[in-house]
Amino acid sequence: MATSANPTRDDFAALLDEQLGTEAEGGFEGRVVKGTVTAIENDKAVIDVGLKSEGRVSLREFARGDDASTVKVGDEVEVYVDRVENADGEAMLSRDRARREAAWDKLESEFGEGKRVEGVIFGRVKGGFTVDLDGAVAFLPGSQVDIRPVRDVTPLMDVPQPFQILKMDRRRGNIVVSRRAVLEETRAEQRSELIDKLTEGQVIDGVVKNITDYGAFVDLGGIDGLLHVTDMSYKRVNHPSEIVNIGDTATVQIIRINADTQRISLGMKQLESDPWEGAGAKYPVGIKMSGTVTNITEYGAFVELEPGIEGLVHVSEMSWTKKNVHPGKIVSTSQEVEVMVLEVDSEKRRISLGLKQAQRNPWEEFADKHPVGSTVTGEVKNATEFGLFVGLDGDVDGMVHMSDIAWGISGEDALALHRKGEQVEAVVLDVDVDKERISLGMKQLEKGAPAVGGATTSGLRRGEVVTVTVLEVRDGGLEVQVGEDGATGFVKRSDLGRDRDEQRPDRFQTGQKVDAMVTGFDRSKKPNFSIKARQLAEEKEAVAQYGSSDSGASLGDILGEALKGKS
Secondary structure: OOOOOOOOHHHHHHHHHHHHHHHHHHOOOOEEEEEEEEEEEOOEEEEEOOOOOOEEEEHHHHOOOOOOOOOOOOOEEEEEEEEOOOOOOOEEEEHHHHHHHHHHHHHHHHHHHOOEEEEEEEEEEOOEEEEEEOOEEEEEEHHHOOOOOOOOOHHHOOOOEEEEEEEEEOOOOEEEEEOHHHHHHHHHHHHHHHHHHOOOOOEEEEEEEEEOOOEEEEEOOOOEEEEEHHHOOOOOOOOHHHOOOOOOEEEEEEEEEEOOOOEEEEEOHHHOOOOOOOHHHHOOOOOEEEEEEEEEEOOEEEEEEEOOEEEEEEHHHOOOOOOOOOHHHOOOOOOEEEEEEEEEEOOOOEEEEEOHHHOOOHHHHHHHHOOOOOEEEEEEEEEOOOEEEEEEOOOEEEEEEHHHOOOOOOHHHHHOOOOOOOEEEEEEEEEEOOOOEEEEEOHHHOOOOOOOOOHHHHOOOOOOEEEEEEEEEEOOEEEEEEOOOOOEEEEEHHHOOOOHHHOOHHHOOOOOEEEEEEEEEOOOOOEEEEHHHHHHHHHHHHHHHHOOOOOOOOHHHHHHHHHHHHO
16 A cells, blocks of 8 residues: 555554564564464474464474474474574574473472472583483583492483482573482481381391491391491401401391481391300419410400400510510410419400419529529629629529629629620529519639528527628728638628717728627628627616616716626
């Protein structure tokens, strides 16, 4: 229709309708709309969505998987309007895009509600796999495929299965899903159901699935329990593989069930009789037994007396003579040893054992073989500032005090005459079994020396006053001898006199004879003498004898008369 040079009101209305229609059609772009299939032409469906022109969509987009398209004329379908009109004047429509948009809407709703979604693993990409979520493509990381690493994912591909959406970003088109989260949730539900059916103390069969250094995991029919190495047997178990192997069927008892952590503790030894019952009567203190060394530590060695019963030999109870030595240098693992039971605590399941107590005390044995006065030979093991240590039979040491090394010289000079490693001969002066000490003398073997343990020495009594000859004058006192060939002894400086000016060794000379009292004997049975004690005893005797006199004499007069009688 031709328009006049001056348009009418009707002409303006027609132009406005045309403009409004164009804008309305433009509002279709980027939206999912419903349309009707009007024809099927050359593997394409012609669809009318209410625009000025129809659009064409490949039948392939209507197919699901390998199934052929079933769309037909007259069907109402949803499509995505990409453009209202292309160069050919047709609407640009997409069934795939419509499906994706619909899928995103649904997925966002399900993600917000925390629901699981169904999808199909259909491809591999770097770091994981692609999953079709009914039109939307999601990424499945390799770590989220299963609870445990999966070597071959082929059986899981192209199979509809549930997934959990971990995160999604519609603007970027990113969706990350997890199959593992679904499995863990399902497993937790199954574990809860199974745990509800189990009770502590219940005996059940299971299959060993895995073995570690600290125990074995046993499948109880859908739920695992830990059989700790300490609950496998009453006897010592170095590694769980000594008791069970993967795939074994094991009869176990449920020891504990932790409902919060859903952990189950299992035991096998609980099904056996406890060897510690009646252990106190079976292993009385003092009994000697044979056992096998099972473990060695810095503080001792464990000895198995029977399967399930172990005792500790503390390092202090391992040897009579080897002190401060690592137990591994005394015994070895698997060695058969004889031990003595020292203590039993059945409640704490502890037995204290002694290795050295099962052997004879070497000091007792030495005393029997080498009585006081006998001669022994040994090697100088060590020289100290006070004497020599000599190695003797039975792996024991004896000590020669510096004063018993040689006659006529000081102890320091005598020590200088001997060296470590030297073979020496000595006489046994004393053996103290309780204190584990052996006293030796070397000068007693010199020609003319008094016999050790003989009649002269043993004949002296504490408190007896005898005449002694000064053999040597020292700073600390006098070395003296009873008679011509009697016992030798010592008078300390403080025992040389009652008064301080009398307590000077230099007022005596070698060969001088003095009276002294026997005050005791040292560890080597040598007598100790005291001039001071003799003087005090004489004063006491004088007071007792003359103190009751009515003569009116003074104490000084009495003592003077008493001492005259002694001269």
